[in-house]
Amino acid sequence: MQVLTIATPGGLENILNNEVDPPTPGAGEVLVRWKATSLNYHDYLVAAGGIPVADGRVPMSDGAGVIEALGDGVSEWEVGDKVMSLFFPDWLDGDASAANTAAVTGDSVDGFAREFSCEKAVSLTSIPKSYTFAEAATLPCAALTAWRGLVVEGNLKAGDTVLIQGSGGMSVFGLQIAKAAGAYVYATTSSDKKAERLQALGADHVINYKEDEKWGKTIAKLSGGVDHILDVGGPSTLEHSVEAVGFGGKISLIGVLGGRKGEFVLPKMFFKHASMNGIAVGSRAMQQDLVRAIDVAEFKPVIDRSFALTELADAFRHQESGAHFGKIVLEY
Numbered sequence: 563m564q565v566l567t568i569a570t571p572g573g574l575e576n577i578l579n580n581e582v583d584p585p586t587p588g589a590g591e592v593l594v595r596w597k598a599t600s601l602n603y604h605d606y607l608v609a610a611g612g613i614p615v616a617d618g619r620v621p622m623s624d625g626a627g628v629i630e631a632l633g634d635g636v637s638e639w640e641v642g643d644k645v646m647s648l649f650f651p652d653w654l655d656g657d658a659s660a661a662n663t664a665a666v667t668g669d670s671v672d673g674f675a676r677e678f679s680c681e682k683a684v685s686l687t688s689i690p691k692s693y694t695f696a697e698a699a700t701l702p703c704a705a706l707t708a709w710r711g712l713v714v715e716g717n718l719k720a721g722d723t724v725l726i727q728g729s730g731g732m733s734v735f736g737l738q739i740a741k742a743a744g745a746y747v748y749a750t751t752s753s754d755k756k757a758e759r760l761q762a763l764g765a766d767h768v769i770n771y772k773e774d775e776k777w778g779k780t781i782a783k784l785s786g787g788v789d790h791i792l793d794v795g796g797p798s799t800l801e802h803s804v805e806a807v808g809f810g811g812k813i814s815l816i817g818v819l820g821g822r823k824g825e826f827v828l829p830k831m832f833f834k835h836a837s838m839n840g841i842a843v844g845s846r847a848m849q850q851d852l853v854r855a856i857d858v859a860e861f862k863p864v865i866d867r868s869f870a871l872t873e874l875a876d877a878f879r880h881q882e883s884g885a886h887f888g889k890i891v892l893e894y
């Protein structure tokens with residue numbers, strides 16, 4: 563089988579392609595034949611050396627595939643079941659803790675840039691009924707994060723206002739989930755062409771943040787204050803999110819596209835009684851709820867482009883260019 567690994571110190575030129583024998587599942591494990599993965603900014607940071615990982619780490623936190631064999635004692639899956647991975651393979655239910663979020667696929671433990679692996683049977687969920695493997699592989703990191711920010715932590719209701727930022731994988735899922743729930747969606751993006759695509763997906767008001775430098779204030783004026791914001795930029799967006807958020811609104815701190823430290827005017831948060839909370843993906847139970855929601859709401863991920871497994875570095879270069887809209891996948 564083929565498996566890609568990252569050689570220390572990382573960098574796209576240090577993604578290696580290896581041939582190894584497929585493993586055999588132990589007790590409580592299943593053998594999965596992975597068919598697709600998708601690129602997240604986190605995977606890019608790992609591959610590019612921005613997040614140091616062990617030499618020989620298998621990258622990619624997202625996988626979708628089919629169960630090929632069962633280890634002893636596995637009763638919840640059958641051979642042929644279509645499954646997807648978890649970003650936190652040990653966070654099954656309940657609250658996050660240091661213990662259940664220590665293992666991160668494609669980072670502190672091996673991920674899914676490989677054709678086969680043995681996984682704990684509990685560290686998988688089903689995929690949505692109408693989804694291909696490529697579509698399912700877009701969900702475990704990006705869609706689950708948007709779902710958690712808006713639905714699990716945000717208690718999003720029909721009629722609420724939502725702000726999504728940029729047209730990357732997580733944000734486009736935020737738009738789709740918000741529209742499926744009956745929310746009014748503000749969106750920002752860097753180009754008029756991407757703005758048209760966001761509108762075609764249901765965004766109610768789109769702002770080009772390169773043309774409107776005070777876009778947070780503009781959205782505050784238009785909306786009277788937004789109920790839910792998925793912040794992806796940190797220093798490039800947080801100040802605007804704090805302007806745009808409404809009384810009692812919620813800012814989900816999700817991304818670091820603009821850097822790792824941010825500044826904002828503190829009273830603007832507390833005089834609006836607004837809250838800010840850190841979101842790191844979600845649990846297996848949240849992922850199962852997301853799948854149930856997609857089976858009813860039936861929205862499909864926006865797949866920008868598909869590459870082969872061995873083209874991972876090219877796929878990251880495409881992501882790096884910022885030309886993509888939605889998700890980039892590898893199919894194998």
Ligand SMILES: NC(=O)c1ccc[n+]([C@@H]2O[C@H](COP(=O)([O-])OP(=O)(O)OC[C@H]3O[C@@H](n4cnc5c(N)ncnc54)[C@H](OP(=O)(O)O)[C@@H]3O)[C@@H](O)[C@H]2O)c1
Pocket residue numbers: 601602603604703704707727728729730731732733750751752753756794795798799815816817818819820841842843881884885886888
């Ligand atoms: N905390 C979590 O659990 C979690 C989970 C998923 C993602 N994230 C984070 O969320 C962010 C987005 O991740 P992703 O995988 O969706 O990325 P992605 O698919 O690579 O999307 C990036 C997009 O964001 C926009 N953008 C780029 N630089 C920006 C900047 N400085 N300020 C504002 N927008 C910018 C661009 O869209 P436009 O051209 O349309 O502006 C770009 O295409 C990353 O920081 C990632 O680490 C966090």
